[in-house]
Amino acid sequence: MPWTTPKERRKTRSVKVGKVIIGGGSPVVVQGMTKTPTENISATLRQIMELEEAGARIVRIALPNMRAVKALSKIRKKAKIALAGDIHFHSQLAIAAIRAGIDKIRINPGNMTEEGILQVAEEAKGSGIPLRIGVNSGSLKEGFLSKPTKDRRTNPIQEVAQAMVRSALKTVRLLEEESFRDIIVSLKSPRVLTTVYSCQLISQKIPYPLHLGITAAGPAPQGIIRSAAGLAILLAGGIGDTIRISLTGDPIQEVKTAHEILQSLDFIKDRVTLISCPTCGRCKIDLVSVVSEVASRIEEVKLPLTVAVMGCEVNGPGEAREADIGIACGKKGALLFKKGKVSGKIDKRDLAGVLLREVTKWGQEES
Ligand code: SF4
Numbered sequence: 314m315p316w317t318t319p320k321e322r323r324k325t326r327s328v329k330v331g332k333v334i335i336g337g338g339s340p341v342v343v344q345g346m347t348k349t350p351t352e353n354i355s356a357t358l359r360q361i362m363e364l365e366e367a368g369a370r371i372v373r374i375a376l377p378n379m380r381a382v383k384a385l386s387k388i389r390k391k392a393k394i395a396l397a398g399d400i401h402f403h404s405q406l407a408i409a410a411i412r413a414g415i416d417k418i419r420i421n422p423g424n425m426t427e428e429g430i431l432q433v434a435e436e437a438k439g440s441g442i443p444l445r446i447g448v449n450s451g452s453l454k455e456g457f458l459s460k461p462t463k464d465r466r467t468n469p470i471q472e473v474a475q476a477m478v479r480s481a482l483k484t485v486r487l488l489e490e491e492s493f494r495d496i497i498v499s500l501k502s503p504r505v506l507t508t509v510y511s512c513q514l515i516s517q518k519i520p521y522p523l524h525l526g527i528t529a530a531g532p533a534p535q536g537i538i539r540s541a542a543g544l545a546i547l548l549a550g551g552i553g554d555t556i557r558i559s560l561t562g563d564p565i566q567e568v569k570t571a572h573e574i575l576q577s578l579d580f581i582k583d584r585v586t587l588i589s590c591p592t593c594g595r596c597k598i599d600l601v602s603v604v605s606e607v608a609s610r611i612e613e614v615k616l617p618l619t620v621a622v623m624g625c626e627v628n629g630p631g632e633a634r635e636a637d638i639g640i641a642c643g644k645k646g647a648l649l650f651k652k653g654k655v656s657g658k659i660d661k662r663d664l665a666g667v668l669l670r671e672v673t674k675w676g677q678e679e680s
């Protein structure tokens with residue numbers, strides 16, 4: 314069947330994390346995660362602020378031991394953003410984190426007992442905070458795979474995806490029996506299609522918001538491409554309420570990538586979209602330098618604007634005309650287009666400068 318328009322977003326319950334709403338038709342929430350040792354309070358606080366500045370609305374921090382939870386108490390007092398705690402193995406750490414003021418707890422049913430999960434849920438209920446049931450293919454309990462094999466590599470995509478869904482559903486039902494419904498679910502695998510299939514499957518079975526991400530996606534650019542490939546399928550299919558990109562590297566880049574993915578699917582419309590041609594033998598100017606200067610200078614600009622930088626007269630005028638501001642280059646310079654009309658000629662030595670001044674002017678006129 315030909316694909317026409319993005320599907321309507323799946324209707325889910327809305328879940329509150331601090332002041333942030335996830336699901337229930339709210340905009341998709343971008344999350345980040347700190348990579349500093351949580352016990353290093355000043356470094357962690359600095360990174361939380363950087364992530365917030367880059368556009369994260371929730372920041373998750375690892376809480377592997379009581380020292381980290383003690384640090385959380387101090388971090389909580391200074392950080393304004395919603396904080397999520399990442400807990401594995403020990404329910405007592407989750408309970409202590411809730412008492413220290415965390416806004417959400419992520420538990421992994423692959424490494425916590427049912428008894429432990431219920432204790433965490435009771436504490437979370439008392440404090441009015443949600444739980445994320447975060448299933449990872451790498452920490453899936455063997456019992457969920459219907460044909461357990463010593464060599465996990467031989468398990469087909471569908472088999473692992475269904476096992477992940479079974480694991481998440483078991484915990485969802487466990488919490489529902491206790492009337493706990495502030496639930497967010499994530500199913501993540503480093504395999505893009507396993508993640509996609511598992512999220513598609515569970516989205517038909519539960520009313521709770523879904524947190525999306527390709528876990529251990531690798532370094533940039535592979536990690537970015539793999540994350541975008543998986544998340545685009547889900548988001549365009551109406552699935553997904555919050556996202557976190559996992560890259561081996563800079564956590565700020567994770568948040569920027571999340572915004573790029575949302576922007577490329579029109580989920581975010583308040584940032585500048587840069588369209589530029591790849592150049593070819595027809596291009597007679599140094600377009601690469603112009604584009605890289607423009608790209609770096611508009612990165613932080615919050616304007617719903619499309620800027621096109623095109624190398625010649627073949628597709629240049631068409632693309633530049635369709636953008637809000639555009640240039641189509643020739644031998645000596647370029648034609649400048651604004652709102653679909655030719656607005657003047659620019660000398661080739663000042664292409665980036667003129668474009669950037671036009672962006673600034675546009676912002677001033679709009680404000
Ligand atoms: S716009 Fe012109 S220079 Fe750019 S890729 Fe197309 S044909 Fe080549």
